[in-house]
Amino acid sequence: MSTVNKSRRAFLRTSLLTTGGLMLGVNWLSAEAAPAIIGNASGAASGLGFNSFLSIATDGTITIFSPNPELGQNILTSFPMIVAEELDADWKKVKVVQAALDTKAFDRQVTGGSGAVPHSWKLLRNAGATARHMLVQAAAQKWGVAVDECTTGEGFVVHSKTGRKLGYGELAEDAAKLPVPKDVPLKDRKDFKLIGKAVKNVANKDITTGKPLFGLDFHRDGMVLAMLQRPPAFGTKIKSVDDAAAKAVPGITHVVRFGNNVAVVGKSTWAIIKARRLLNVAYEKDGALESSEDHDRLFKTLLDSDKATVRRKDGDVATAFSTAAKVVRAEYQCPFIAHSPMEPMNFFAHVREDGVELVGPTQTPGAARTAVSKLLNVPEEKITVEMTRLGGGFGRRLKTDYVTEAAELSSIIKAPVKLIWSREDDMTGGSYRPAVRYRFEAALDASGNMIGYKLRGVGINSGNPTREDNFPSGAVPHLLIDSVEHASPITTGAWRAPITNFLAFAEQSFLDEVAQAAKKDPIVFRLELLEKAKTAPVGAIKYDIDRMIGVTKLVAEKSAWGTKKGVGQGFSVYFSHRSYVAQVADVVMQNGKPVVKKIYAASDCGQVVNLSGARQQVMGGIVDGLGHAMYSKLTFKDGAPQENNFGSYRLIRMTEIPEIETYFVDNGIDPTGLGEPALPPTGGAVGNAIFKASGQRLRSQPFVDDAIFNGKPAGVNKTARPA
Amino acid sequence: MPLYKLQINGQTHEVDVDADTPLLWVLRDNLNLVGTKYGCGVAQCGACTVHFNGSATRSCVLPVSAIGNSKITTIEGLSVNGDHPLQQAWDEVDVAQCGYCQAGQIMSAAALLQQKPKPTMEEIDRTMQGNICRCGAYHRIREAIKLASTKA
Numbered sequence: 001m002s003t004v005n006k007s008r009r010a011f012l013r014t015s016l017l018t019t020g021g022l023m024l025g026v027n028w029l030s031a032e033a034a035p036a037i038i039g040n041a042s043g044a045a046s047g048l049g050f051n052s053f054l055s056i057a058t059d060g061t062i063t064i065f066s067p068n069p070e071l072g073q074n075i076l077t078s079f080p081m082i083v084a085e086e087l088d089a090d091w092k093k094v095k096v097v098q099a100a101l102d103t104k105a106f107d108r109q110v111t112g113g114s115g116a117v118p119h120s121w122k123l124l125r126n127a128g129a130t131a132r133h134m135l136v137q138a139a140a141q142k143w144g145v146a147v148d149e150c151t152t153g154e155g156f157v158v159h160s161k162t163g164r165k166l167g168y169g170e171l172a173e174d175a176a177k178l179p180v181p182k183d184v185p186l187k188d189r190k191d192f193k194l195i196g197k198a199v200k201n202v203a204n205k206d207i208t209t210g211k212p213l214f215g216l217d218f219h220r221d222g223m224v225l226a227m228l229q230r231p232p233a234f235g236t237k238i239k240s241v242d243d244a245a246a247k248a249v250p251g252i253t254h255v256v257r258f259g260n261n262v263a264v265v266g267k268s269t270w271a272i273i274k275a276r277r278l279l280n281v282a283y284e285k286d287g288a289l290e291s292s293e294d295h296d297r298l299f300k301t302l303l304d305s306d307k308a309t310v311r312r313k314d315g316d317v318a319t320a321f322s323t324a325a326k327v328v329r330a331e332y333q334c335p336f337i338a339h340s341p342m343e344p345m346n347f348f349a350h351v352r353e354d355g356v357e358l359v360g361p362t363q364t365p366g367a368a369r370t371a372v373s374k375l376l377n378v379p380e381e382k383i384t385v386e387m388t389r390l391g392g393g394f395g396r397r398l399k400t401d402y403v404t405e406a407a408e409l410s411s412i413i414k415a416p417v418k419l420i421w422s423r424e425d426d427m428t429g430g431s432y433r434p435a436v437r438y439r440f441e442a443a444l445d446a447s448g449n450m451i452g453y454k455l456r457g458v459g460i461n462s463g464n465p466t467r468e469d470n471f472p473s474g475a476v477p478h479l480l481i482d483s484v485e486h487a488s489p490i491t492t493g494a495w496r497a498p499i500t501n502f503l504a505f506a507e508q509s510f511l512d513e514v515a516q517a518a519k520k521d522p523i524v525f526r527l528e529l530l531e532k533a534k535t536a537p538v539g540a541i542k543y544d545i546d547r548m549i550g551v552t553k554l555v556a557e558k559s560a561w562g563t564k565k566g567v568g569q570g571f572s573v574y575f576s577h578r579s580y581v582a583q584v585a586d587v588v589m590q591n592g593k594p595v596v597k598k599i600y601a602a603s604d605c606g607q608v609v610n611l612s613g614a615r616q617q618v619m620g621g622i623v624d625g626l627g628h629a630m631y632s633k634l635t636f637k638d639g640a641p642q643e644n645n646f647g648s649y650r651l652i653r654m655t656e657i658p659e660i661e662t663y664f665v666d667n668g669i670d671p672t673g674l675g676e677p678a679l680p681p682t683g684g685a686v687g688n689a690i691f692k693a694s695g696q697r698l699r700s701q702p703f704v705d706d707a708i709f710n711g712k713p714a715g716v717n718k719t720a721r722p723a
Numbered sequence: 724m725p726l727y728k729l730q731i732n733g734q735t736h737e738v739d740v741d742a743d744t745p746l747l748w749v750l751r752d753n754l755n756l757v758g759t760k761y762g763c764g765v766a767q768c769g770a771c772t773v774h775f776n777g778s779a780t781r782s783c784v785l786p787v788s789a790i791g792n793s794k795i796t797t798i799e800g801l802s803v804n805g806d807h808p809l810q811q812a813w814d815e816v817d818v819a820q821c822g823y824c825q826a827g828q829i830m831s832a833a834a835l836l837q838q839k840p841k842p843t844m845e846e847i848d849r850t851m852q853g854n855i856c857r858c859g860a861y862h863r864i865r866e867a868i869k870l871a872s873t874k875a
Binding site for chain 1: 757799
């Protein structure tokens with residue numbers, strides 16, 4: 001350890017040489033010079049000294065490195081909060097720095113699966129607690145007192161017996177020299193001062209003043225800009241390229257073809273946009289040219305296929321259905337949708353003789369590095385990845401296609417390049433939420449108990465479109481869940497709450513239908529099933545029954561379930577990504593159309609880290625879930641996406657949002673993630689409320705295509721016919 | 724290429740660009756004012772909103788040749804210290820998730836408050852429906868505008 005007593009900028013210059021990626025991200029977040037930092041960067045990067053996550057300056061400024069990509073889930077605030085809590089730091093003196101990819105210093109530098117906080121919770125607490133312990137030890141030694149006579153708070157060590165106190169900055173130098181202790185005790189949650197409170201986003205000032213935070217804002221002197229012309233339809237490839245007119249556009253430096261792409265490279269965005277329009281590329285068929293009507297037909301065939309993959313089988317389904325007092329059947333279908341992050345895909349790549357530099361918005365910097373390493377045959381240790389802030393991700397930036405495109409292009413033109421996707425590229429370029437159709441069947445006995453349950457999911461490049469160990473599995477004695485997948489040239493990928501973003505709507509709507517057939521209140525019906533899963537469990541399940549009951553009861557209470565006049569209420573509860581969210585939607589009919597007035601959400605994500613961020617994730621998840629259920633779809637004609645920008649592809653807007661109330665279960669369980677879990681239940685709560693208010697059952701999305709939203713009377717509804 | 728003298732954020736900038744270049748790309752590529760964002764390029768999302776003589780305008784479809792002596796304000800010029808009542812309210816309400824659309828949201832809201840210092844909820848909604856927030860932070864955007872309108 002050494003004291004580096006220089007300005008931040010000078011410090012960075014000297015440390016960059018030795019540390020690889022760790023400090024590279026600093027220019028994105030803290031433009032102003034920071035004071036001296038105790039502990040050199042190599043110490044920080046290799047986990048020596050305090051540790052990978054923090055350094056302390058002599059003036060008491062604490063720098064906390066946040067390793068996971070920030071895409072709006074507020075990790076750049078909540079991760080450092082966890083460290084600062086255990087450190088007993090003065091939050092006002094904490095500077096947060098986005099760390100670059102550094103697999104030696106950090107693990108799981110991924111934003112996805114709502115997994116960052118659950119994965120790093122103990123690691124981050126331990127980082128703060130360890131440093132705190134060292135600071136206390138340094139103070140105790142200085143004062144010649146016992147360690148357990150010292151307390152900490154707000155960035156000070158205090159010896160209350162004698163009234164002495166020393167700031168962390170004053171102690172940092174001595175503390176950093178101490179051996180790093182193991183198994184330091186963590187705080188009791190009742191002593192939390194930051195965790196669980198509403199703490200503002202650390203990037204607020206930079207965001208509201210338009211600072212260059214995002215990938216598209218990245219600039220490097222000497223870099224060129226590029227856009228690719230990709231095939232206009234899935235299932236086509238380049239036949240011939242005439243690039244004469246494009247090359248003649250002033251400011252264009254290269255037009256090069258690689259794979260099925262034609263790259264237009266130049267010095268300004270407008271030049272490449274104009275030049276790309278002048279490309280004359282002919283395409284030929286290279287695979288199936290599928291249209292949405294083909295998919296509709298295909299789904300019906302696959303639902304009756306005898307080649308399904310069995311995902312789960314309990315009991316004797318055939319007998320249960322043949323002896324049932326009543327059988328309920330329904331089919332549900334969703335369209336492809338695009339991710340549409342507000343910042344389209346982009347990445348900077350500079351492939352040099354001695355290595356590769358990558359900078360941009362990615363949810364998976366490690367996977368991006370591996371992909372570029374394989375593509376260019378460059379060892380991973382010669383590739384650096386710096387994460388900018390992401391202008392949204394929603395799963396799209398888990399893919400590395402746009403990173404490898406940038407790297408490949410840079411290697412061809414031998415220049416630093418920022419590759420930019422236009423909105424049209426982004427929306428027509430694939431990696432969609434897969435289109436899926438489900439067939440549900442339920443067998444009821446004479447008392448209205450669900451004794452049999454069948455689910456078949458058929459999807460296009462969907463992987464397994466079921467979640468076979470989720471509710472109601474475990475609560476039904478005779479159950480069969482299977483699936484069929486169709487391979488298509490249309491590319492798909494993870495979309496916020498993959499699969500469950502629609503499956504939850506379908507399942508929770510169907511259970512509402514079953515409850516109705518059983519003449520039971522929808523919430524009572526679920527609670528009875530959950531009680532059965534507890535008292536007479538069938539097979540293994542992934543969800544915690546009590547947590548599911550907890551959010552169900554909480555939302556019922558908060559929404560005044562079943563007591564409102566003139567309002568149709570719909571209920572939905574779902575477990576995804578380790579967390580539990582129950583929702584109730586209030587729908588009223590206005591001018592013959594359903595209007596969603598309010599949504600209540602009860603979430604159990606364990607310990608809430610940042611109440612402000614947590615509320616945002618729930619409210620944003622609900623708006624996202626509602627918006628895509630109501631309005632969005634991507635259709636195909638002969639392999640070509642028919643919607644290519646926000647004029648034809650509808651996203652929810654401010655005039656279309658309901659009031660939202662959010663509640664959290666306070667149970668002290670370690671955090672279980674919140675980036676996705678609030679989204680899946682929304683469609684079901686809204687669909688069930690629309691049914692309650694109008695008598696019309698919606699079984700396909702987007703809802704707005706349904707007759708009930710188009711001024712037509714109930715009964716002529718094409719999309720919602722019972723199976 | 725023609726030379727244009729643009730009045731942006733109280734300063735005169737000279738740029739040598741094609742007449743049809745949208746202001747958005749002049750700001751981002753030529754003047755390093757990257758707070759104004761590209762979202763759709765077809766005036767559908769509002770991420771590129773600037774003030775054109777005080778009115779909220781989508782810079783992605785405004786050709787540089789149409790600007791003349793008009794005064795342009797971008798998010799960088801909305802206030803000297805980043806303390807416009809809306810910028811303060813955005814922090815107080817903790818609006819941003821990913822943050823990408825927020826400069827455009829603030830510029831749309833600022834033009835509204837300029838014309839209508841105490842807008843109703845309906846007026847806020849009607850104005851702001853041109854700005855997409857993909858993260859769904861609409862409730863807080865609305866709340867922040869309301870808050871700023873009570874302070875201004």
